[in-house]
Amino acid sequence: MPRRRVSIPVYWGAIILDSFKHLQDNEFTGSDYKVLFFLCEHMNKENNHTYMRQTKIAADMNMDKGNISRSITKLRKKQLIVKAENGFMLNPHLFYVGKRDRNSRIKIREEFDGLIRKQGEEPRFNLNEDDYYLEDFTEPLEDDDDF
Secondary structure: OOOOOOOOOOOOEEEHHHHHHOOOOOOOHHHHHHHHHHHHHHHOOOOOOEOHHHHHHHHHHOOOHHHHHHHHHHHOOOOOEEEOOOEEEEEEEEEEEEEOOOHHHHHHHHHHHHHHOOOOOOOEEEEEOOOOOOEEOOOOOOOOOHO
């Protein structure tokens, strides 16, 4: 008997390659990565939001809520995610999913930056699509005299 194929919608996701160096942070634990990847897996394809509370994340991941809270705090501090209405938003300068034209990508990055500013902080990252690089405003500028 032939196997029956089940059609499940699949969307592509992107991780900006320059973001890998920011993910190699010695402060991150295995739990932090698990929470980040869980949020990526549940990210809404239209807007980079994950509509979940920490208690739901803890239950779904079978992890202690205290560990989830510590990971969320660390991910927020590093601006990989930001608190949003009914959950979190993943940083679209680093991660995005689905089919988006350039204007949609810019709009969603502006939304994330606005949420960061609403917290009283300045955005850490800027994805420069014109010159193909990720700017990190926490890194010191290179001194042109050294070249």
